[in-house]
Amino acid sequence: MKKILLLAFLFLSVSIVAQKYYTKTGKTQFKASVEAFEPVEATNNSTTAIINTASGEIASLLFVKAFNFRVALMQEHFNENYMDASKYPKATFKGTVVGFNLSEISDTKKYILNGKLTVKGIEKEIETFALFSKKEDKLLMQASFEVQTSDFKIKIPKIVRNKIAGTITISLAYEFIEKK
Amino acid sequence: MNLSKKNKLVIIIVLVITFGVSAIYAYAMQAPAKIESKKADFIGTSDQLLIKILEDPAAWQDKIVVISGKVTSLDDKGILLSASIYCQLKDTTVLKKINPTNDISLKGRIIGYDDLLEELKLDQCIIQ
Numbered sequence: 001m002k003k004i005l006l007l008a009f010l011f012l013s014v015s016i017v018a019q020k021y022y023t024k025t026g027k028t029q030f031k032a033s034v035e036a037f038e039p040v041e042a043t044n045n046s047t048t049a050i051i052n053t054a055s056g057e058i059a060s061l062l063f064v065k066a067f068n069f070r071v072a073l074m075q076e077h078f079n080e081n082y083m084d085a086s087k088y089p090k091a092t093f094k095g096t097v098v099g100f101n102l103s104e105i106s107d108t109k110k111y112i113l114n115g116k117l118t119v120k121g122i123e124k125e126i127e128t129f130a131l132f133s134k135k136e137d138k139l140l141m142q143a144s145f146e147v148q149t150s151d152f153k154i155k156i157p158k159i160v161r162n163k164i165a166g167t168i169t170i171s172l173a174y175e176f177i178e179k180k
Numbered sequence: 181m182n183l184s185k186k187n188k189l190v191i192i193i194v195l196v197i198t199f200g201v202s203a204i205y206a207y208a209m210q211a212p213a214k215i216e217s218k219k220a221d222f223i224g225t226s227d228q229l230l231i232k233i234l235e236d237p238a239a240w241q242d243k244i245v246v247i248s249g250k251v252t253s254l255d256d257k258g259i260l261l262s263a264s265i266y267c268q269l270k271d272t273t274v275l276k277k278i279n280p281t282n283d284i285s286l287k288g289r290i291i292g293y294d295d296l297l298e299e300l301k302l303d304q305c306i307i308q
Contacts, residue, residue: 024268024297024299066301071211089292
């Protein structure tokens, strides 16, 4: 009996491990551009994200300094003045894909994604839609949502206020692979 | 062509302003520095780096390092070194040339310690 239990437990733990998908190189992009001015946007291609395909729980983490801008000076201001990246190097998201079911994803399936975004040590509740699809053995996820600079106490100096939008659009594109 | 003194002065002033403005613009709009031209803050093996990182992780953010170590695995964007340093490549076409059984040396930028996967992360990596 004990042996059977042990075997069952082993089998169970294997299946639990296999229920995670992850990426180390997820793409996170933000845009705070105002029309007619130099675009204020950057991409982070090194976002880590893990999704538990059994429960729909998702966690992601990115390093603020890994956002790539086209203009060096903009990147410097972003890290030093707006994001205080030395003090708060990470931004994280922890949440749930509501009703996630891996087996029903084939083409594109839309789910509600909600959770907590933490930037500069400040938490904010996010609710948005996430689109899931499958490509070969990869699980793809796309989502976008908006936040305000004031949500995270990001002060924009008067002199550039008309060049940086107060509403920031954040978009995610993750290509998860199965964790073995 | 015979220009009066006043006209010459005007032309010179216009030229100086044009050059000045374009120099300021070029400075302000510079692209971020390339990894190839940056000086390394650390040169050594991946294990030596890990010891230093664990001592004081915050001090190593954004630092340029040249490390050598054993390839644990490859994915389509980068290399996992010594089972605990993930190096995201600047140019993924070099992946085809990597022999996973050999040791490898690469230059990259530390972006931070990823506590979700418990790996140190580097980006912009180039094979040395």
